[in-house]
Amino acid sequence: MKIPILFEDNHLLLVEKPINVPVQADRSGDLDLLTILKNDIKERYQKTGNVYLGLVHRLDRPVGGAMVFAKTSKAASRLSDMFRRQAVKRKYFAVVHGIPRKKKGKLAHYLLKDNRKNKVSVVSPNHPKAKKAVLDYEVIESRKGFSLLSVKLHTGRPHQIRVQLSKMGNPIFGDQKYGEHLSKPRQQLALWAYSIYFEHPVRKEPLGIESAPPNDYPWEFMRDYIK
Template sequence: MNQYEEIEDELYEHHRIVADPNQTLLRIDKFLMDRLPNVTRNKIQSGIKDGFVLVNDKEIKPNYKVHPNDVITVSLPEPPRDTEVIPEEIPLNIIYEDDDLLVVNKEPGMVVHPAYQNWSGTLVNALTWHFQNLPTMPNNDGRPGLVHRIDKDTSGLLVIAKTEKTMTHLAKQFFDHSIERTYYALVWGEPEEAKGTINVNLGRSLKDRRITAPFPDGDYGQTAVTHYEVLNNLRYVSLIKCNLETGRTHQIRAHMKYLGHPLFNDATYGGDKIVKGTTFTKYKQFVDNCFKIIPRQALHAKSLGFIHPSTNEFVQFDSELPEDFKAVIAKWEHYVNFVD
């Protein structure tokens, strides 16, 4: 059994290409680049490594050379879908707007862009209703205005580009890791160091594509750096501030899990069960009540800072913690004071 046979996710065929009988030997990545529109060579190579590209129903290496009559299939975890976005009249919490950009405070539970099982009701559906002709990044069809994203159940700030110039300007800042992004998270337990940096590679789990896994030996994944600081130590849980130096998928969630302090009620990374505390029934009931208050991972994108594309001045935006986040912190503070 190879590492991909453990994955239960169904794959959907997106492309099937049969090589010409007179096909000369050609590397698979170059072959596909000529036949798949708007797909980069890096993306093709990643797809080959992840097992999404098969030749004659078999996995191949990135240096495989296509032979005459080879059958190449490209499959993905989500079915093919038209990239057209349907505008929907959904309210937006816009905290700042000018001719170049807007900053939105996203509610928890809202998906940022249309994708498998979430083709409607997303932030992008709302944006296309409120704004016309938003730009789209290359190879990012169906996601107008987006320069970055946050998870469905993470609340907080997103910057949206209204012009091509703004999108290019902001995309470069994200690429250069010069964007200032601060998150607040409620995590299980008390980190040994009140302040620290997690510098551990992150990549797609080899057992479950939906999960980001740490690779501390640096043999896989991408560089990922999170700076954290404990703001409020509540014995069983801690409120921490995280600053992202990089922006990998599920970075804070995976890094804090690696540190042994998963985010409170983060079902994907083990935070939806008691990680710190007693086994007494009353305590378990208290924790369950806390889970009901914040039925999601306790993570909020609190502030965002960047160089404005028109003024070239540094601008910063801040947001309040949402009500569910504030309520669960207050409940833990009361509990700690009560048991002292």
């Protein structure tokens, strides 16, 4: 599998994650992105022995788009700290069912993950294991009963965007977990990580990349509004 490289230097590797590929090895046993990239680096640079590649954030398996990996431990440590401090700006496109009541807004919920079911639910702020999740959204266009949203993450909780938009009443197209009453079997989740901006962890220069979603349904009829 050939992974599109969006940016690379001695410290960083930024790529476009394909949909339905796990970021790292899981119980499915399917080939994962981290292994693919390590093998690619080993082949391209004719490296012997193990290849270091630091995983500093994740995307859900059905989600595609921009991801950053660290090629050195120094970059990995600094990037991890930047993610903790919310100094990495990430934006997503999502095609959701219906039209949100507000053109733009901020969503804040407390989430709890059931690891056995691999599903997240919204719970009371008083729950001892709840974690706060915050995002901003803006409706870019609404057509044919769907809306294209730009979503900016402030926290990085598992399934966060999917859960919060569903709780708002606008589940993402193709979401089999949080929009099963609207999604049909085998529909592809319409959530895409389209941009990531941060300060280079070593050079201290601004760095940003963008990645366009595929030209498939339902993205195709929103193509004119995706910039």
